[in-house]
Amino acid sequence: MKRRDFMKTAAAAGAGALLAAPPFVRAQGVTEISFFFPVAVGGPITKLIDAYAAGFEKDNPGIKVKPIYAGTYQETMVKALTAHKGGTPPATSVLLSVDMFTLIDEDAIVPIDEFVKSDADKKWLASFFKGFMLNSQTGGKTWGVPFQRSTVVLYWNKDLFKEAGLDPNKAPANWDEQVAFAKKLTKGTSQWGIQIPSSGFPYWLFQGLSTQADAILANDKGDTTYFDKQGVIDALQYWIDLSGKHKVHPQGIVEWGTTPKDFFEKKCAMMWTTTGNLTNVRNNAKFP
Structure with missing residues (x-):
């Protein structure tokens, strides 16, 4: 799994997942990023996310992804905001799209647009169904991208x-x-x-x-x-x-x-x- 693929899907997306203002832990040349993830449905979700993280780390040996299973969506939101206010927010989080305005008001997330630089990045962002992007965008900015968008x-x-x-x-x-x-x-x-x-x-x-x-x-x-x-x-x-x-x-x-x-x-x-x-x-x- 390529670095851009993981960082922009698992990290920046969500059932309206959102990219938190990222602190990174660096130790002995390895950058560690935390990834808050809720479990709200049946199925081997944690195994899948662990596999995504392991695949990403294999392709990017200088980065370690630390998935943190924070409970339900509501519990994950509370823990993400608590960590943010405590000065140790997750680098990335999967959160509900309905939480977007709260996270913006709390200055807890940054627009994904700031990370979309290359033509490939722009093509990637434009590839999502427009209907799925409606509750991920406001004020002319994109604050989250679709990830595990259930129906x-x-x-x-x-x-x-x-x-x-x-x-x-x-x-x-x-x-x-x-x-x-x-x-x-x-x-x-x-x-x-x-x-x-x-x-x-x-x-x-x-x-x-x-x-x-x-x-x-x-x-x-x-x-x-x-x-x-x-x-x-x-x-x-x-x-x-x-x-x-x-x-x-x-x-x-x-x-x-x-x-x-x-x-x-x-x-x-x-x-x-x-x-x-x-x-x-x-x-x-x-x-x-």
């Missing part, structure tokens, strides 16, 4: 679809179909038709609904929200109605961390969660 997707149990008389190879195509399918799949409170987690990353899962309603939640300056827009209201009402009106979804807070387990145990027939859980689903779902 919220619908997983469904094909066996339970068959039992309910549904086509196991056809997922609901719209809101109305999702409700109709969920009604056929719900069995009292022992098996819910669908679960959409509302802890952990509720704003992110909610965007899956609000975007379908053609609504944007905030502007790119980070100083205005659009929660009063009709599309946002419609999306929230739909989510609430899944449990309150249609009775196909658990009431109250649905936990992010336990929703995959509920799916594996057939306590819900459909679930919304991240593509980052795909390995977890493949390894633990004993059904197609």
